[in-house]
Amino acid sequence: MLKSIVRHLVRTFAHLGGTGVLALSALDSSPLFIPFGNDLLFIVMTARKHEMLMYYAVMATAGSVLGCLLVETGFLANKAGSSMKTNSRGVE
DSSP, X not given: OHHHHHXXXXXXHHHTTHHHHHHHXXXXXXXXXXXXHHHHHHHHHHHHOGGGHHHHHHHHHHHXXXXXXXXXXXHHHHHHHHHHSSOTTSOO
16 A cells, blocks of 8 residues: 555656655644655656756755754744734743
8 A cells, every 4th residue: 555655656746847846845744744655756866867866866955954944934934823823921
């Protein structure tokens, strides 16, 4: 079951090219973890077009950074919002 889901996701994201690598890397860095999906996609894409190796590596790195930033800024925004609701004595 999981194998077929991962295979379908790899095919879908491979069809998107570098954008797919970016998107899957961003999802992989978020709570929506896809086991080995990003690695498999990178291997498949690089095996098809060797000359695009650096492009896919940059897109995977950018996607990972983007995913981490989205998670962290969402987390920090929630923390900041909850602390702004309370006054200095901790009373809302």
